[in-house]
Amino acid sequence: MTLEYFKVDMLTFVFVCLSISVTGLHAAFTVSVGNPAVKVKENEGVDLKCSYTADFGSSPRVEWKFKDLKGSQTLVYFDNQPTGKYAGRITVYDGGLRFNKVTRADTGDYDCEVSGNGGYDEKTIKLTVLVPPSKPVSRIPSSVTTGSNARLTCFDTDGSPPSTYRWYKDNTPLPEDPTKFPNFKNLTYKMNIFSGNLEFASVSKLDTGSYFCEASNGEGTPQRGDAARMEVQMSGKVQNFEMKMCFPDDLNVGGIVAGVIVALLAVGLLLFGLWFASKKGYLPKKAESKPKQAVYTQPRTDDMDDEDGEFRQKSSFVV
Numbered sequence: 001m002t003l004e005y006f007k008v009d010m011l012t013f014v015f016v017c018l019s020i021s022v023t024g025l026h027a028a029f030t031v032s033v034g035n036p037a038v039k040v041k042e043n044e045g046v047d048l049k050c051s052y053t054a055d056f057g058s059s060p061r062v063e064w065k066f067k068d069l070k071g072s073q074t075l076v077y078f079d080n081q082p083t084g085k086y087a088g089r090i091t092v093y094d095g096g097l098r099f100n101k102v103t104r105a106d107t108g109d110y111d112c113e114v115s116g117n118g119g120y121d122e123k124t125i126k127l128t129v130l131v132p133p134s135k136p137v138s139r140i141p142s143s144v145t146t147g148s149n150a151r152l153t154c155f156d157t158d159g160s161p162p163s164t165y166r167w168y169k170d171n172t173p174l175p176e177d178p179t180k181f182p183n184f185k186n187l188t189y190k191m192n193i194f195s196g197n198l199e200f201a202s203v204s205k206l207d208t209g210s211y212f213c214e215a216s217n218g219e220g221t222p223q224r225g226d227a228a229r230m231e232v233q234m235s236g237k238v239q240n241f242e243m244k245m246c247f248p249d250d251l252n253v254g255g256i257v258a259g260v261i262v263a264l265l266a267v268g269l270l271l272f273g274l275w276f277a278s279k280k281g282y283l284p285k286k287a288e289s290k291p292k293q294a295v296y297t298q299p300r301t302d303d304m305d306d307e308d309g310e311f312r313q314k315s316s317f318v319v
Contacts, residue, residue, distance in 0.1 A: 028055050029119025031112060034096070039128045042104055042160075048125045049096040050112035059114030076110065104131045104160050123155035132220025133159035136196070138213050140228040141182040145235040146235055150203050154196035154213030154225060165196035168227075170209045174198075208232045 033050030064077035091098045107129045115123040133156040144150045156163040178184035216222035
């Protein structure tokens with residue numbers, strides 16, 4: 001009796017183990033996909049594989065839903081037929097969905113949902129339509145003041161997968177982290193290669209230069225935007241500081257300037273007055289030098305010598 005009971009228990013144990021193994025290998029109501037991440041070039045066809053276990057029944061309910069990159073969700077296949085814009089573009093068969101030709105707008109997540117016999121399951125396939133980047137649109141301020149913040153933006157509207165970005169200054173590529181490179185350690189920008197933003201928390205004169213961005217996503221040739229020059233001007237505070245360095249606060253700069261102007265006006269008026277008076281003859285002219293003439297004078301009687309009666313000339317000419 002003991003041996004028979006032992007044999008029965010062993011058989012029961014083996015049966016239970018086999019049942020568990022079979023159940024584990026073939027889970028009930030299961031949906032599976034061939035490739036959860038599919039990539040295809042634009043304007044080409046592609047298959048999204050989706051299969052399910054037999055316990056859903058012979059005619060389960062199959063639906064396909066699409067969620068784009070912005071999070072908007074739409075029905076692709078519902079009530080055994082394509083919906084709206086997908087009519088004529090897709091074919092649903094036992095085991096998947098086929099796009100005849102994809103566009104960049106088809107990039108997103110596709111949910112394969114199956115229900116039947118009281119069971120339900122779903123799986124998601126991520127479809128990426130490969131599109132090279134286009135020429136990026138960038139915004140670069142033409143003039144900023146020292147100490148202010150500045151943001152340079154760059155965006156490619158077509159690249160799929162989304163492009164990453166890098167910036168150039170004076171035709172030299174800027175590193176993503178300037179602190180790791182000695183030649184750029186004095187620059188204080190922050191670059192986001194995913195959003196395309198180049199931000200300066202506090203610009204300096206060193207940031208003056210010509211900038212342009214480049215977009216790339218591994219498809220086709222990287223595209224560059226137009227270059228534009230950003231000039232960094234001194235702020236009013238810096239200018240005031242330099243003026244104070246040249247002219248102390250206790251020096252009346254305005255008074256000095258006004259005094260100089262008044263003095264120049266006075267000198268100008270004086271010169272004009274002299275010129276006018278000279279032209280009208282109000283000023284005395286220089287005396288003309290005349291040659292001296294000799295004048296003869298007759299001798300006086302007292303010039304005669306009384307004793308000898310002779311004439312003695314004492315002065316004959318007066319010059």
